[in-house]
Amino acid sequence: MSDNQITIVITTYKSQVKIIKCLASINKKYKVIIIENSNNKSFKDKIEDDFPNVECILSEQNLGYAKGNNLGLSKVKTLYALIINPDAILHENTIEKFLYRANKIKDFAIIAPAIQDEKNLPNNLTEFTEVNSVKGFAMFLNISQFKDIGFFDENFFIYLEEIDLCKRLRINNKKIYVDPDILIEHQGGSSHDEIYNFEMELSRNWHWMWSTFYYNKKYKGYLLSIAYVFKKIISSTLKYLFYLIVFNKKKKLIYKYRLSGLYNSIIGRPSWYRPFSNN
Numbered sequence: 001m002s003d004n005q006i007t008i009v010i011t012t013y014k015s016q017v018k019i020i021k022c023l024a025s026i027n028k029k030y031k032v033i034i035i036e037n038s039n040n041k042s043f044k045d046k047i048e049d050d051f052p053n054v055e056c057i058l059s060e061q062n063l064g065y066a067k068g069n070n071l072g073l074s075k076v077k078t079l080y081a082l083i084i085n086p087d088a089i090l091h092e093n094t095i096e097k098f099l100y101r102a103n104k105i106k107d108f109a110i111i112a113p114a115i116q117d118e119k120n121l122p123n124n125l126t127e128f129t130e131v132n133s134v135k136g137f138a139m140f141l142n143i144s145q146f147k148d149i150g151f152f153d154e155n156f157f158i159y160l161e162e163i164d165l166c167k168r169l170r171i172n173n174k175k176i177y178v179d180p181d182i183l184i185e186h187q188g189g190s191s192h193d194e195i196y197n198f199e200m201e202l203s204r205n206w207h208w209m210w211s212t213f214y215y216n217k218k219y220k221g222y223l224l225s226i227a228y229v230f231k232k233i234i235s236s237t238l239k240y241l242f243y244l245i246v247f248n249k250k251k252k253l254i255y256k257y258r259l260s261g262l263y264n265s266i267i268g269r270p271s272w273y274r275p276f277s278n279n
Contacts, residue, residue: 006030006080006099011068013037018187019047019086026090028053033075035059035068062274064157065136073151076143085137089185097182098140101128109145109174110166113138113182125180132170136162138184145174157271158204159211167219198250202257203275209236209261210271217265229262236262 008026012019012034019034026032034056036043044056057075059068069083080102082095094113101111105128112134114125139162149168152161166176209232216225240255257273264272 004031005078006082006095007076007078008032008082008084008095009035009069009072009076010084010086011035011037011063011065011072012086013062015086016040016043022084022086022088022090023047023051023054026053027095030095031055031078033057033072035063035072037062037064037068064271066152066156066158066161067154070151070154073141073143079143081141081143083136083139083141084184085186087187088137091183091185094182094184097179101177101179101182102140102142105175105177107145107175108142108177109169110134110142110176111140111182112176112178113184114178114180125178128177128179128181131176131178133163133166134176134178137186145169148172149174155214155271156211157273158207160215161211164215164218199275202253203273205254206257206261206273207271209258210265210273213262213265214271226266229266233259233262 008030010019010022010032013036023032028051030053032051032054034047034054036056037059039058039060041058044058047054047056055075057071059071063071073081073083080099082098084090098111102108105111112131149172151165153164156164169176209229212232213225213229216228220228236255236258240252240259243251243255261273
């Protein structure tokens with residue numbers, strides 16, 4: 001297979017430090033499209049100067065994971081696309097192994113690597129296996145398999161969008177595989193730089209709860225989804241009150257944001273919260 005059959009797509013947000021190691025692990029003969037969810041022109045200029053195989057597109061607003069990846073995928077002209085997080089590190093022959101497998105299994109929709117967490121441990125699979133879903137940090141997409149269902153549901157900002165995509169693929173009898181011979185290291189939960197940790201922690205909590213209710217409502221209906229999140233509402237409320245009483249400002253804020261995410265999803269508001277909204 002020739003080098004021009006694959007494009008790598010990376011959606012980033014305040015990942016100027018993390019993404020350097022990621023890009024350095026990608027052979028420069030492969031085209032990379034970065035969607036930078038900000039208007040950071042200095043980031044774009046530096047990345048494109050240092051890595052001639054990279055096109056960096058500034059979204060000018062924080063699109064999130066689903067919409068950002070969709071924007072990147074809309075620019076892909078090759079047969080295949082590899083979506084990776086900016087904190088993922090490829091092994092020397094990772095892409096070649098994806099392409100080798102794609103040549104063997106023509107009708108796949110997604111192939112994922114074996115390493116699926118920050119400890120770099122295999123997920124106990126010893127052979128090429130069909131699965132129902134994979135994690136979103138690294139997904140090798142067969143573009144032709146998505147023409148009839150589209151890519152990510154852009155109602156998601158972050159969290160569960162890849163599970164939703166996999167579910168729609170399986171509903172439509174598309175095939176998803178994990179290949180234990182393909183290795184990608186993933187730090188997990190650290191696509192952004194460390195100085196933004198607390199702000200991103202608030203965002204994670206808000207969006208995890210919003211996405212949890214939205215995903216369940218999408219497939220189980222409103223009432224069953226209310227029942228599913230009821231314990232989460234009670235737990236988050238009690239913890240918010242506890243940390244309010246003991247004057248733990250950070251913990252109080254975390255549970256306030258969890259409740260806010262759930263509340264907004266339950267009443268049907270879109271996933272509107274954005275970290276660093278004043279930036």
